[in-house]
Amino acid sequence: MHDIYNFVSGPLVWVSFIIFFGGILYRLISMAVLAKKKDVIVYEYMSLQYGLRSILHWIIPFGTVKWQKNPIFTIVTFTFHICLIFIPIFLFAHIILWKESWDISWWYISDIAADVLTIVVIASCIFFLVRRIVLPDVKYLTSISDYVILGIVAAPFITGFWTYHQWPGFRIMGIIHILSGEIMLAAIPFTRLSHMIFFPFTRGYMGSEFGAVRHAKDW
Amino acid sequence: MEKRTVMVYIVITLLVFSFAVISGFSQEDVSTIQDSAFKEKMRPPVRFLHDEHNETALIEECNTCHHVYEEGEKAEDESSEDMECSECHALDDGKNPMSLVKIYHVRCKRCHQEKKAGPVMCGECHVK
Numbered sequence: 001m002h003d004i005y006n007f008v009s010g011p012l013v014w015v016s017f018i019i020f021f022g023g024i025l026y027r028l029i030s031m032a033v034l035a036k037k038k039d040v041i042v043y044e045y046m047s048l049q050y051g052l053r054s055i056l057h058w059i060i061p062f063g064t065v066k067w068q069k070n071p072i073f074t075i076v077t078f079t080f081h082i083c084l085i086f087i088p089i090f091l092f093a094h095i096i097l098w099k100e101s102w103d104i105s106w107w108y109i110s111d112i113a114a115d116v117l118t119i120v121v122i123a124s125c126i127f128f129l130v131r132r133i134v135l136p137d138v139k140y141l142t143s144i145s146d147y148v149i150l151g152i153v154a155a156p157f158i159t160g161f162w163t164y165h166q167w168p169g170f171r172i173m174g175i176i177h178i179l180s181g182e183i184m185l186a187a188i189p190f191t192r193l194s195h196m197i198f199f200p201f202t203r204g205y206m207g208s209e210f211g212a213v214r215h216a217k218d219w
Numbered sequence: 220m221e222k223r224t225v226m227v228y229i230v231i232t233l234l235v236f237s238f239a240v241i242s243g244f245s246q247e248d249v250s251t252i253q254d255s256a257f258k259e260k261m262r263p264p265v266r267f268l269h270d271e272h273n274e275t276a277l278i279e280e281c282n283t284c285h286h287v288y289e290e291g292e293k294a295e296d297e298s299s300e301d302m303e304c305s306e307c308h309a310l311d312d313g314k315n316p317m318s319l320v321k322i323y324h325v326r327c328k329r330c331h332q333e334k335k336a337g338p339v340m341c342g343e344c345h346v347k
């Protein structure tokens with residue numbers, strides 16, 4: 001048990017963060033190179049003003065027609081994403097590990113707040129899952145990989161919650177938690193989760209084309 | 220009274236007595252680390268059977284934990300068991316617990332990781 005713990009909480013953390021940041025860099029560079037080779041127009045169309053304008057609309061809840069049409073989906077998607085990014089960064093248990101190894105620390109939320117927000121994330125994942133199973137048009141567009149990705153995202157939250165509450169088998173669960181967190185980080189650049197990296201570009205490009213070329217709104 | 224009845228009484232009394240002594244001892248021995256600097260606790264207290272722990276873990280020097288520093292160097296033959304850790308390792312700005320929690324965790328957990336024995340996960344020390 002100690003060997004496994006030392007391994008997943010030491011070298012594997014390095015590996016996952018290197019894959020995460022290295023992967024983001026790699027994906028960005030290869031996209032830029034590809035766009036230059038295949039479609040130089042992209043660079044000419046890209047407009048900071050129209051791009052940012054579109055991104056701004058899309059990151060504001062109900063800032064677009066799509067968001068307005070699906071109020072429940074919109075609310076869930078926004079709270080889900082805010083909690084998803086907020087919790088791991090401001091969780092005391094995570095920060096104290098940074099403090100122990102690097103002597104750095106920052107503001108943290110209480111364990112009770114973290115617990116509540118974790119439930120919100122898990123509930124959102126269940127919502128996304130049910131939505132994919134129940135709505136015919138969404139189901140039609142869903143492949144196995146969508147479920148796998150949803151599982152990868154939900155796993156650190158379920159296992160972290162389990163470990164925190166010291167439910168049976170929490171030692172193993174703690175190790176699975178760390179592993180699942182690492183898998184999620186490593187998966188971000190190379191799966192559909194890369195929408196985190198590409199969102200500003202796809203949205204920015206759409207905004208530029210619609211704004212500067214077609215003189216229309218894309219929200 | 221018959222001899223046998225007396226024997227039975229004595230045996231029972233001895234049993235009850237030794238049970239009381241054993242349970243009394245173990246009750247006294249159960250203790251937790253309660254640094255007075257932590258005002259509102261976020262986690263359950265850490266169980267730490269001081270003497271028993273240091274015996275089974277084969278720690279001979281008190282100053283492995285209760286250390287004293289002189290001019291930036293650990294003083295080899297001095298110790299500070301009459302002080303709480305927080306008397307030297309204060310809370311940051313008098314309220315942020317990060318640094319104090321860190322020195323406890325570094326001291327306890329790092330040895331367990333090196334020796335591959337003893338608790339390393341939050342819930343193993345902060346037992347509900």
Ligand code: HEM
Nearest residue numbers: 088093114115118156157160161163164178181182341342
């Ligand atoms: C990469 C390495 C990671 C490590 C070493 C790690 C470590 C930990 C530890 C030690 C705990 C505390 C368990 C306890 O209280 O007993 C925890 C809890 C938690 N972690 Fe992580 N974690 C990692 C990644 C992640 C990621 C990527 C996420 C989410 C995206 C995440 C979300 C959570 C959540 C939601 C909790 C439980 C919060 C609660 O219910 O109070 N962790 N983690």
Ligand code: HEM
Nearest residue numbers: 077081084128129132146149150153184188193195196199
């Ligand atoms: C900060 C940048 C991010 C932005 C702007 C963003 C944006 C979005 C948007 C707009 C959607 C809705 C897509 C749709 O119409 O179906 C979405 C869905 C989703 N995002 Fe993100 N996202 C970000 C980061 C992340 C991260 C870091 C993760 C996880 C590691 C993540 C996981 C998901 C999941 C699981 C879904 C829903 C999948 C489903 O419908 O089953 N996102 N994101």
